[in-house]
Amino acid sequence: MAIFSKGIVLAQHKEPAFSRPIVRFVSTHTDTRTIGQPPVENPDALEVEEIIDIARAAAIVDERDGKLLYRKLVRSRSRAVAVVCDAVDDEPYVSSKISPLLKFRQEVAGALALCQRVAGTDNAFVMVYKMTTGLETRIPRSLEGYRVVRLGGGYPAEPHAGRLNLGVGRKLIVGAGALIHLYRAVCARKYQSTVFLTVAGNGISTPMNLEVSIGMKVSQVLDRCGFVDEPARVVCGGSMTGCAVSDLERTCVHHTTRAILAFQEYERDFYYNCIGCGRCEQVCPAGLNPMYIHRFVENSFFASLARFDAHLCTGCGTCSYICPSRLDVSANVAIAKKYAIDHFIESDGEGDDLED
Amino acid sequence: MNLSTVRKYTKKHSVVAGLLLKNPVVVLGLDLPFVIATSTSLRNAAAMSIMLLCIHMFTLLAARFTAGRMHRWLRMLCHIFVSTIMMVLTRALVVRMFHQDILNSLGMYIYLMGVNGMTIYQALAVKRKTPLLQVLAAAFQNVLGFVLVMFLLSFVRELLGNGTLWGVVIPLPAVFPGLLIPFSGFISVGFLLAFGRFLNKRVTAFLITESARTDLRYAQLRGENRDD
């Protein structure tokens, strides 16, 4: 999306969580379980099928899109032109991909080598988000011999991760956490029992990156980091796309949980209706017109929605962020997207979990 | 649910709502041009009402006899001629009743009454089997609706736009001559219809609350009786 990649510049509140060491906060009886086989001494001797079997047996889920890693490997075996380690943390407060990447460099490098063998290509690199605000830890140019590509641009940068001009063909894009777990599964025969997530927000006393066991309650994680004050909102996921948690006791950390944010102020006041300033149209990275989609949905006027291509929405939430009237534009656009996919679009099944 | 209160008020309600909401002018949009353009003074309203009365009644009378005897489009032509002839005659009548300058204030609309939509379409709708009196009664009701809207609008527009009522000067602090121009006819018809709907909504809500209240009263009575 060359001309439509407008994007918005957000204040990245990644510090201090980004520079602090990653704390392991795991429950022991899940952490110690392993796959039945003995560990291999040199991973380079493994066959491609063995790697895929290990990935399947260790039940590794790519936190990037919540898909099983071995499926992606099978899809892209000896077909991809490049292997990309995705550490693009473009949402504010979230650094749960980039900071493990910087801490476990050997794991990432080894897993990248494995993925290269599976994909049958020698083109592999790491992709990070070019952060404008100054970080205390500087991001190296290269990481264990792999080139580190910095992805610039405004907020919705992750959709463009697959769109670097590496020539036509498929790219195998795997999140950093999944790579680390893959290497652990190969070398130490461990299940993926943990995820990396960021706990931050102005409601948290000590923001940090944690490695948390899957299935742990949100309340436990929050207690580990401590509150400044009673938070008004607890968000499971990124600050732009995450969903607010209503019951902390019954919500658990799962594979794709990137962050747990606690905010004090309550941001929302419905005061105006849309005055048609057109800012949402200016910032929409997909080139849609969220204002008209919003109005059509508000007046339940679905028949004429076909011309707005609501199914191209990437759900980045930029329109709601920019809206001066604090309207829930993105929620209505999501409704319109669902309607459009049901009524106007016939979905093509194949190849949707690999970036073309 | 106890409907006695509803029955008590339904007649008034139907009068209030029916005249404004079941009106051929505002519901079927018939004769909107005349209502919009010529409802600028009570004289105009009276003249147009008289003309429409004569034209409409006589044309529907004719339609009652042409019904079923000839083809639809030929019927239409007959009605057109009848209404045009009636227009010419009633025009002379109106000029005799009012002063000559009614022609200037009405302009070409007085001629266009010969092809007004209400007469043409409702004459086509007349069936052969329907009794004559019923046809005439329906026609009279339609004309009544037109007269009502005409007089309401022209009252407001003449009073505020010209500061007079039936030519008599009413001392007002300010007049708005813009109200005598067709665009304010559009706007005032729109507001009149909206006001009618608003009134209808209020009356319906009042009826519902009233009947609910009477329900409550009856229930209490019954409860007391049970206690005895």
Place this chain on the structure above:
Amino acid sequence: MKIKSQDAPHIRHQERTISLMTDVIITLLLLYVMAFYYYGVRVILLGALSVATCLAADVLCLLLRRSRPRLRDLSAVVTGLLLPLLMPASVPYLVVATAALFGIVVAKHPFGGVGHNVFNPAAAGICFAVICFGADVFFAYPPTQEKLPAFGAIESTIVNSPAFTLQLGGVPQLDLSDMALGNFVGPMGATNILVIFACLLFLVFRKTIRWEMPVAFFVTAALFAFLFPRADMPRTLSVCYELMSGMLFFGGVFLLGDPVTSPKRGWSKVAYGVVAGIVVMLFRRYGNLEEEFVFAILIMNATVWGFDMLGERLARLVRGKQFESVHGTKIHKKA
């Protein structure tokens, strides 16, 4: 612990609609200061009356619509401040009140209130006032630098405005620097060209109005005036007079640039500005009144929907091309 649920995103931009409204209000107050310098205290009274009428009508309509009246909703204030600036300083108070009432009660609230009005309330009110009270009341401009009495009848000599001279086919003998400084007869707020230009820069810088539409509008109007001067004068002089006289500059910034009644996409805005420029100049040339700008604005407001839909169609074509270039396949449509 009390947790409120809310849709994403959970952080919002700090800019608020009320800040957009306050930007416009600040610029309008600046114009009021200039008008006060030229015409005296009557200007302030006119503005206060207009704002009060607009607010009262707004609250009344909101009550009738069974919704909570919000006094901090500043859109009515903007309308009320706009109205007197387009009128001569000697205009009776009744005219201002009538225009305000018409704008709010007819042009704004029946169409759905703030943000949904098809026609600009201020423009509609001005149009109604012009038709109601006639050109001799509305276009009777007092000379500048004359302090008008606050109340009572105004017996001041009526001076022909340059717009009137141009409409008669004459050439206004005015110094251009005087015109730029606003020292010529005309609507009480619309003559301070330099101040309005500063306001335009401020609003564009604050992104309250986008730059495409005013630029396209003024360029088109200037080109039209350059190609077809109304009287025999140098073409550049014709451009200056046409742009500076009457309501054109003021309206091009504040009435045409009103975000509610203007297209949304960039290219729609450009096309809208171009067509608006042509229509305004044609109205000026062939209209029978001295200043036809507001009527042209009303007509253009009716076409915004068409411009937006055309812009959507164009954007859809571009999106299809993008989709093909990225995914190699067409966007699948149900038959």
Place this chain on the structure above:
Amino acid sequence: MELFAQFFVTALTAVAVENAVFARALGINKTVLFMKSPKMGILYGAVLTWMGVLSSFLVAIVNVLLEGRTGIMYIRAPLFSICVAAVYIVTYLVAHKWKPKLFQIIKPALPVCTFNTALFGAFYISSTGSYHFLQTVGYTLGTGVGYTLALLVIYFARKRLAISPVPRSFRGLPILLLYIGLLSLAIYGLLGHGLPS
């Protein structure tokens, strides 16, 4: 030459300034205010233009014959009706006989657009304004074109108003009338003084 100039000026006047719908509120009823599709509006406008232009030939002749006679107002209306009725009959029969497919299309629009106040209004204006032949034809043509444009404008206005939260009392006809009223206010401003009627 200046005859044709007058022709075009009269036509343009009838299209824009003295638009039948916006300036004189002629030819509107529920059928044309609530069109199903823009095609329908174009059909109605086309039929009205066709009937108008054809009958305006006869009407112009009638105007010439009646020029300066006394008692015009008694025989003018019947004569106009006869002219339009003659064109109506001819069109009906010809379409019915030779073009049955076309006839099926225009059948619903034919009576509505023939005996239409917009059409007769154009004739009366051309008669009272004592237009000559070309002016009469041009004015009728312009009226037809302006009527078509007005129907399209009204259709798209309804589309626009469908996505704004109009108060319930104003939904449908009232808000549409307000819309037309404001547009007609703008057009009246272009005219600037009273309408000839």
